[in-house]
Amino acid sequence: MQTFDLKPIHQHAVPAALEKAAWYRALHEPLEAESICRDVLAVDPNNQEAIRTLLLALTDQFGRAIRGHREALELAGRFEGEYEQKYYAGIVLERLAKAKHQQPTPGGGHAAYEGILRAMAHYEEAERIRPHGNDDAILRWNACARFLQMHPDVSPAPALASQPVELE
Numbered sequence: 186m187q188t189f190d191l192k193p194i195h196q197h198a199v200p201a202a203l204e205k206a207a208w209y210r211a212l213h214e215p216l217e218a219e220s221i222c223r224d225v226l227a228v229d230p231n232n233q234e235a236i237r238t239l240l241l242a243l244t245d246q247f248g249r250a251i252r253g254h255r256e257a258l259e260l261a262g263r264f265e266g267e268y269e270q271k272y273y274a275g276i277v278l279e280r281l282a283k284a285k286h287q288q289p290t291p292g293g294g295h296a297a298y299e300g301i302l303r304a305m306a307h308y309e310e311a312e313r314i315r316p317h318g319n320d321d322a323i324l325r326w327n328a329c330a331r332f333l334q335m336h337p338d339v340s341p342a343p344a345l346a347s348q349p350v351e352l353e
Contacts, residue, residue, distance in 0.1 A: 194224050199232065206238045215245035236263050237273065245275055247284035255279050268314050272322055275307030279329060286339055297344040298333070305329045 194202060202221050209218040222239035225232055240260040243253040245293060261273040282300025285293050311322035333339055
């Protein structure tokens with residue numbers, strides 16, 4: 186397989202590149218948005234908009250195949266603000282849980298339930314430290330609660346019945 190050296194973009198091209206990445210996400214072409222964000226981060230590693238857009242582009246792909254969730258969680262940790270770290274970690278976990286729910290695998294509803302609860306916990310943490318007037322974490326928490334109400338198959342795993350071992 187032939188490899189190619191990637192060409193760097195110019196620093197002054199970053200705003201236009203990020204605008205294109207947003208358009209590609211809107212057009213449901215997350216791979217293109219992902220590529221653009223990687224180019225931006227190569228020249229501006231702490232660009233918060235590129236981190237956010239890359240995280241969202243990765244999670245946009247969860248429905249096709251669950252890949253990139255670890256990277257997406259790492260990206261959430263790269264936000265400068267604690268609120269953004271908590272909120273976007275919740276986004277990753279919520280989208281991952283919903284993708285697991287869509288997969289026809291045994292126990293998928295139980296895995297989705299655990300993921301939704303983890304997302305809700307992150308949203309609650311974000312809510313406590315949210316900027317004044319920003320109720321995004323509450324909106325996401327409510328969406329998770331409604332998702333659980335609408336999908337009775339998304340439920341806790343049954344407890345395993347254990348019997349005490351009798352020792353003689």
